[in-house]
Amino acid sequence: MSNVLTSVKIGGGAMVLAGVVLLILAPLIGEKVFSFLWALEPFTYIGGALIIAGLGAAVAAYAAAEQRFQSIQTVNGRHNGNSWSETTLQYFQLFDHDLGRPLRRIAGKERELRAVLQAAPGEADAGVVDLLDEIERQTPNFRLMMSNIQVLIQLESPNSEETLQPVEPTEIVRRIADLYTAVAVEAGKEITWWSEPAEMGLVYANSNAIEHIVTNLVDNAVRYAGTHVEVKLSNNPSHFFVRVWDDGPGIGAQYVQHLFDRGWTPEVVRREEKSSSGLGLFIARSLARQLGGDLTVETDDQADGDHHTAFLLSLPSNLASQPYGVR
């Protein structure tokens, strides 16, 4: 089918080209048909007709090809945008593995050096310790960056599937808080998290997706917080919610609409060097919506007020649709 459409497009283009050539050459190769009406040569008519027919064929073929492309991209009722193949994902995983090895070596040597310095307290240069801290601080950034790319490829793959498994949201939030607690402490900040109710139990969801969304939110919060980050998990009979709050300077109302744009970061506005790829919130909201939930933001940037930013992730618990229901 695509070969036919391509042939029609090429044919249409050729007709247009031939029409243009005829129009140019018409005065030289033909006689006027009518002296009183449209004093033009016969090849002019033929050339004009060829241009119109050629353009029509090319436009129709292009439209048909586009429609076909869109229908291929819509899998299971959702639109996947630009396609990434499974091969791309496999290549990325190899790349991730190859890149991970030297990075593990760097992190390993940094931890070795730290152990040597701790064994001889008092002799360490403060600058050296700062450098080691910086390497350790950048490690979660790297983990998240690689993970963002991997998730983006999966998200935009026409073959991606949603897998629902029994998941404990409390455990996921706990893991992420543990990962970022050390990072926050290094930066003179604190993370507090809690669940209400304390024992939330299981939901049916995609655990990788939840972990990825919340990691992006906490990473952002730690980056922009003044001193405190709070993560609260709660639920109602049909949904569960993760609220990530920070006491940072807040985001101006004029920028809120761009927050979830692909590649947008606050540094874009200030024309400064970007401190992140700007993919995190775009991916987080896309994933949340793909899972039947949403990600929203509430922010206050008043300098003298209770300035803060809070992201609210809401996702369906899917308890009613599962064979075992509520455990």
Place this chain on the structure above:
Amino acid sequence: MAKANPGRKILVVDDESESAILRAIRRRVEKEGWETAIIEPESGYSLGEEFEAATIYSIEQELPDAVLLDVRFGEHRDDQFRGLSILSEIVERWPKLPILMFTQYSQGQERETAVRGSLQWDSSVDFIDKLASPDEVILRLRRLIGTSPESIPIGNQILVDVGTRQVFVGSGANQAVALEIQGMKFEIFRELAASWYRSPGELVAFSRLERYSDGEDPRASLRVRIREIKDAIGNALNTRFGPTELILNVRDQGYRLVPPKP
């Protein structure tokens, strides 16, 4: 005085057990008061199959409390996911043995494969990234192993001895029991310390702590007891803890332990 978690043994199964990353983790495990046993890559261990056999033999012989298990063993195609077949065999033979999978793809394909395979949602199996900090590995192992420790050291100066229900304050020759922290006050402090031990940022909700208070206004009673605990420890350390130190009230939701800075 009891050490934290005496006698715990962690079996490390990784073809790069002498790498800097693994050495840092082993040091942290030993700092925790736990012992590590290593499956050494000898000349015959070039194949994942031999690692698999050695792991099963070691579990039978060493009876570890948990296993730290790599996914990929070498570059051979057959051994790329060897750790997952070792995992299946361990889960089948010792379903209660906690296993922490140490992998580059803690959220990726390997986890999916394992979860869709033999793992149940309540299996004692978790996945952690190879770039995770040693502290993160310890927190995961603590939760996987699950049982409460006999004692919880909070920084270098405070130790909660769960067995004797006492709080020790100070270090070396200056260490003393904080006699004021007994009964309900001990239970409150133990609850806060246990939560901090599992996950340092976790808040203990009022609803969980108010059972250790009494009177018409349980929250006010709890506030008084928290103040008394802070004063008792502060007096022993010749300091006074402010509102954001040692025990922190977060937005009237609950309390969280904040270890004193060294």
